[in-house]
Amino acid sequence: MTMERWVEGFLRYMEAEKNASEHTLNHYSKDLDQFSQFLHEQGIDGPASVSYLNVRMFLAKLNEREYAKRSVSRKLSALRTFYTYLLREGLVETSPFSYIRTPKQDKKLPQFLYVEQMEALLHTPDPATPTGLRDRAIMELLYASGIRVSELVRLDLASIDLNNGIALVFGKGSKERYVPIGEPAVHAIRVYIEQARSILVKEDEETALFVNYTGGRLTDRSIRRMLDKYITQVAGVQHVSPHTFRHSFATHMLEAGADLRTVQELLGHVNLSTTQIYTHVTKDHLQSIYNRAHPRA
Template sequence: MTIINELVVNYLHFLTVERGLSANTVTSYRNDLDQFVKYLKKQNFDKFSEVTRQDITAYLQEETARKKANSSIVRSVTSLRRFFSYLIHEKKITTDPMNLIDTPKQEKHLPEVLSRHEVEQLLETPNVGEPLGLRDRAILELMYATGLRVSEVINLKLADLHLPVGLLKTIGKGQKERIVPIGDTAAYWIDEYLEHGRVKLLKEKRSDFLFLNFHGNQLTRQGIWKNLKIQVQKAGITKNITPHTLRHSFATHILENGADLRIVQELLGHADISTTQIYTHLSKRRLSEIYDKTHPRA
C-alpha cells in the first residue's frame, strides 16, 4: 500500500470510529478521495505534501471538463478540504493546498414534491391482500406520516415502535436519536402489517427489524427504491420520484397546514434550520401555483 493510499484509509477509519459518521457518508468521502488519488497517480505524485493549490485547481478543472455535475464538484471540494485539514492536524503535511480554493456555488434546485392527490394515489397502490403489499403500504404510510429517511426506515426495529402512544424512536444522521409521532393511519397499517404480513415473511426465522424482504431478512435501501419505482408506475405518476420525495412531501404539506418551522426541523432531524428552510420555498411555490390556477386575474 502506498503512503497516499494508507493516509486515505486512516482518514476513513477516523471518520468511522472517531467521528461516528454513517456508512453512506463515509462511502461518499471514499469515492471522492479515490477519484482524487487516481488523478494524483496519473500525474506521478507520491505524497500529499507535494500537492499545491495549482494542482487542486487543475484537478477540479478536469472534473468540470468531464461534465461532472455541479453538486458533485461542490461535494468533492468539501471532501478534499476536510481531508487536507485532517492531514494538517495529524502533521502529515505542513501547508494546506485548499486554503485559497473557493467552493463553487451550489446550484439550488427545489426538490420534487407530490401533490396530496398523488400521495393518495400512491398510498392506495399496494395490494394489501398480500404480505408484501401490506409491507409496502405500511412503509409508504410511515414515510409520508413521519418524514423518515429511507436509511432510518430500514433500520427500524420492533423495539423502536410505541404504537399505543403513536410514537417511534429513530437514529438519524450523526447517530442522533429522536422521537417522532406516527399518526393514526400509519399506526393502523403498521399494525396490520405486523399481524398479517410480517409473520408470513418471517417464516421460521427471527429478526428484530420491522421491515423484511421476501426471504425474511432486513429490507435494504435498494429494495425500497425498487418497490417504490413499481408502485409509482402503477399509480400513473410521471414525476421523478425517490424515497426522499415522500420526506419532501411530508415537510411541505405540514408547513402548508401551518406547522412551525422549528417543529418541522425537529421532526426531520435537521441539525441546522437552514436545511429545513427549503421547504418554505416549496410551500410558497405551491401557494403561487394554486393562486395562478384559481384567481381570475392571475
C-alpha cells in the first residue's frame, strides 16, 4: 500500500470516527503531505520503515526552515495521531514518535477586546441590509456565548431556542452542550431571521441558521473575511480573529466574577487547565489598570 493510500484511510477515519473538523483535516493533510515528501527524499518506502533518527532528521529540517514552535507542535501532533491510527489498524508495529518530545511553547496569552472596543465592533454592520443584520447577529452570538466559529457555522434554525435564550452546540468530538444567549444576541438573531434570512435563502429546505448571499451555509473562512471588513472600521482594534470573540467572552466573564468551572463548561473545555489561561489574562488586566490608576504604582 502506498503512503497516499495510508493517509487517505487515516483522513477518512478521522472524519467518520473522530468527527474531525474540515479545518483539522486540512491541517492533517498538509502536514502528512510534507512528511511524505520528506520520506520520498530520504528514499524511505513507507511509515513502517521510519525510525527515531528519521524523525529527528525531519525535525531538524523544520528547524532549518525556521518553523515556529507552535507549527512544529501541530505537525508532531498530526504525525503522532497518524501513527496511533496505523498501530490500531496493525499497519505498523511501533511508533517512531513515542520518544519525541513536543517543543516547549512560548507563553502566549490570548488576545481580547475591551468592553468598549467590543461594543464599537458590534455596531459596525449596516442594519439596513440583509447581510448587515446577519453579521450583527453572528457577532452578537459569538460574544454572547463564547462558541467557536466552527460550532457557529454548524448551527441550524432548530439549534436555537430564542424564547428561552439557549443554543444547542455541537463541539469537538461530537460533544453537545447547551449555552445561554444574552438578550441583545437573542434580539439580533430574531431580527435577522424575520427580516434577512428569508431574503438570503434560496431553498426552503435549507436548515442552516446563518447563510451566505447565495443561500448556502456560511463557512469559517467566510466569517473570517466578514470580520476583517468590520475591524478596519473600528479605531484601535487590530489583529482580531473570530477566536478573539471567544477570548473576550471568557475574559469578561471572569472579570465580572464568574467562577472558572462555569466558564469551562460554557466554553466546552475538557480540562480546567485550558480555561485557566484566562485567569492570567485577567490578572494582567488588573495589573495594567493598577499601574495606570495608582499614583505610586
